Amino acid sequence: MTTNVAVADGIFTIDxxxxxxxxxxxxxxxxxxxxxxxxxxxxxFNEQEDIELxxxxxxxxxxxxxxxxxxxxxxxxxGDDFVPYGVGYVELPGQVRVEARxxxxxxxxxxxGMEMELVLDPLCIDEDGNQVVTYAFAPTQSxxxxxxxx
Amino acid sequence: xxxxxxxxxxxxxxxxxxxxxxxxxxxxxxxxxxADCGKQWSxxxxxxxxxxxxxxxxxxxSRIGLTGLPFTNVVNGCATGGTALAQAVNTIESGxxxxxxxxxxxxxxxxxxxxxxxxxxxxxGGSGLALTTQFFGMKITRYMHEYGISQASLARVASKAFRNxxxxxxxxxxxxxxxxxxxxSLMLSYPLTQxxxxxxxxxxxxxxxCRADKAKDYTDRPIYLQAxxxxxxxxGSFEVLAPSIALxxxxxxxxxxxxxxxxxxxxxxxxxxxxxxxxxxxxAEIMHMAENGFCEHGEQEQMLANGDTEINGRLPVNTDxxxxxxxxxxxxxxxxxxxxxxLQLRGDAGERQVPNDPKVAYTHVYGxxxxxxxxxxxx
Ligand SMILES: [Zn+2]
Numbered sequence: 419m420t421t422n423v424a425v426a427d428g429i430f431t432i433d434x435x436x437x438x439x440x441x442x443x444x445x446x447x448x449x450x451x452x453x454x455x456x457x458x459x460x461x462x463f464n465e466q467e468d469i470e471l472x473x474x475x476x477x478x479x480x481x482x483x484x485x486x487x488x489x490x491x492x493x494x495x496x497g498d499d500f501v502p503y504g505v506g507y508v509e510l511p512g513q514v515r516v517e518a519r520x521x522x523x524x525x526x527x528x529x530x531g532m533e534m535e536l537v538l539d540p541l542c543i544d545e546d547g548n549q550v551v552t553y554a555f556a557p558t559q560s561x562x563x564x565x566x567x568x
Numbered sequence: 569x570x571x572x573x574x575x576x577x578x579x580x581x582x583x584x585x586x587x588x589x590x591x592x593x594x595x596x597x598x599x600x601x602x603a604d605c606g607k608q609w610s611x612x613x614x615x616x617x618x619x620x621x622x623x624x625x626x627x628x629x630s631r632i633g634l635t636g637l638p639f640t641n642v643v644n645g646c647a648t649g650g651t652a653l654a655q656a657v658n659t660i661e662s663g664x665x666x667x668x669x670x671x672x673x674x675x676x677x678x679x680x681x682x683x684x685x686x687x688x689x690x691x692x693g694g695s696g697l698a699l700t701t702q703f704f705g706m707k708i709t710r711y712m713h714e715y716g717i718s719q720a721s722l723a724r725v726a727s728k729a730f731r732n733x734x735x736x737x738x739x740x741x742x743x744x745x746x747x748x749x750x751x752x753s754l755m756l757s758y759p760l761t762q763x764x765x766x767x768x769x770x771x772x773x774x775x776x777x778c779r780a781d782k783a784k785d786y787t788d789r790p791i792y793l794q795a796x797x798x799x800x801x802x803x804g805s806f807e808v809l810a811p812s813i814a815l816x817x818x819x820x821x822x823x824x825x826x827x828x829x830x831x832x833x834x835x836x837x838x839x840x841x842x843x844x845x846x847x848x849x850x851x852a853e854i855m856h857m858a859e860n861g862f863c864e865h866g867e868q869e870q871m872l873a874n875g876d877t878e879i880n881g882r883l884p885v886n887t888d889x890x891x892x893x894x895x896x897x898x899x900x901x902x903x904x905x906x907x908x909x910x911l912q913l914r915g916d917a918g919e920r921q922v923p924n925d926p927k928v929a930y931t932h933v934y935g936x937x938x939x940x941x942x943x944x945x946x947x
Contacts, residue, residue, distance in 0.1 A: 425691045425694050425695055426690070426691035426694070429691050441812075449814065451812065452811055452812040453811060453812075459803050460803045460814070460816075478710065479706045479707070479709045479710035479713070480706060480709060480758075481702050481705030481706045481709060481757045481758050481759075481760075482705075482755075482757065482758040483696060483699065483702060483757065484754075484755050484756055484757065484758070485754075485756055487693075487696050487698075487699055488679065488682040490682075490690075490693070491682070491683075491690045491692075491693030491694050491698065492693060492694065492696050493694040493695070493696075494695075494696050503696065505696075505697065505702045505705075505706065506706065507706065507813060509815065512815075513815070514812045514813070514814060514815065515812060515813045515814070515815065516811070516812050517697055517810065517811050517812060517813075518697075519695060519696060519697070525758050525759075530709075530710070530713050541694065541695065541696075552691065552694070552695035552696075553695075
């Protein structure tokens with residue numbers, strides 16, 4: 419059985435096969451940021467706390483990556499093995515809109531406002547035989563009937 | 569009132585020129601701009617130049633002439649050319665020099681830009697997110713959702729660009745394409761197809777600028793800079809290559825640069841006779857029409873159906889074919905827009921000359937990570 423390893427440290431944790439995004443919250447103005455950073459671009463205050471961001475939200479906008487990105491830097495399959503994937507911003511209520519891969523790439527199934535949840539998405543196998551994963555959003559079970567127009 | 573004039577312009581053809589480096593295309597543009605106003609490189613008191621992949625602009629002096637002039641390199645994403653021009657204007661307005669040049673050139677590898685993070689920390693590109701094309705698809709998807717713009721309008725914009733490019737001898741894409749051909753081309757980043765996107769390319773542009781009160785020493789047809797404004801993003805603006813965006817929304821750097829430029833010039837959008845707006849893809853031209861103040865959000869649908877932005881329309885937009893037909897050599901692209909407006913204001917745009925006897929012209933560039941540059945020119 420292969421082990422999941424994150425594409426990089428400090429972006430998300432893996433807990434029971436589910437990712438949690440690592441963000442920052444400004445202790446002065448409550449601005450939420452991803453990935454973590456010090457310094458708040460909203461209020462210019464310099465004290466932020468580390469938080470885990472919400473794992474569910476709604477789809478704010480999207481596109482479909484239909485051609486293989488250049489590798490490097492892309493770590494996923496390219497050439498004939500390339501698989502199109504969705505890309506979107508998911509609004510985490512009261513926090514921030516996070517850019518992410520989407521597990522769905524069919525335009526017919528992507529609707530602004532639909533409910534999404536955070537999942538792990540495999541990219542490649544590293545030289546030690548581990549499964550390299552990144553984070554992605556997938557439609558929640560209840561969202562397949564369509565979303566509202568937020 | 570304007571204190572700075574453009575008195576000479578030069579361009580190296582856009583597109584793919586095998587065997588000619590990006591910098592050589594810049595050098596050719598410089599020589600053509602000097603010839604346009606009958607001056608020598610040794611007459612130039614300063615230069616500002618920029619390129620992303622073509623090498624440091626200031627090294628070109630080893631070929632043009634080692635005159636000792638101060639030469640400043642600028643790099644500001646797609647707004648590099650606009651920034652070079654704004655710096656040249658400021659240099660003259662400050663009184664530091666009477667005459668100098670703004671220069672931009674580039675030569676990129678084919679395909680979407682390869683954007684990489686710091687070594688060992690490239691989770692963003694590694695995950696397949698660091699593509700400018702994705703941003704364009706996502707921004708127009710949201711915009712279409714909010715303001716009711718149709719995919720047919722995207723095709724109209726692209727088809728207009730190639731039609732205009734087909735009558736521009738300096739353009740890269742010279743073949744007209746119908747709206748149906750645009751819609752039927754390969755889907756790259758939904759809802760944008762292959763022919764709705766511009767490609768990274770090659771080219772060079774240079775211009776000679778001088779104090780307005782000395783312009784007649786250089787040319788009998790000076791074009792005056794009424795405004796040159798550059799603005800970066802504010803909190804809440806939706807920008808390219810952003811792993812996250814705030815819930816709060818800002819109108820963005822284009823709206824800010826546009827407002828600043830109109831204030832500098834003391835005029836409004838209704839006074840503009842011809843405009844070159846950043847059209848990295850068809851959706852960008854549509855959104856930038858409103859962000860620059862030429863219409864309300866959503867009105868573009870009807871304006872495009874009316875043909876308002878055609879060469880013979882109420883507000884001709886991207887008369888030289890824009891980025892779509894010319895490609896995007898990052899360093900040169902913003903100056904290409906200014907070059908086109910100088911031709912239009914001189915009445916020298918040939919087959920694509922706008923018929924409204926233009927007196928005031930507008931340019932707009934937008935680039936990563938959220939920067940816009942606007943110029944307003946007049947006869
Ligand atoms: Zn803050």
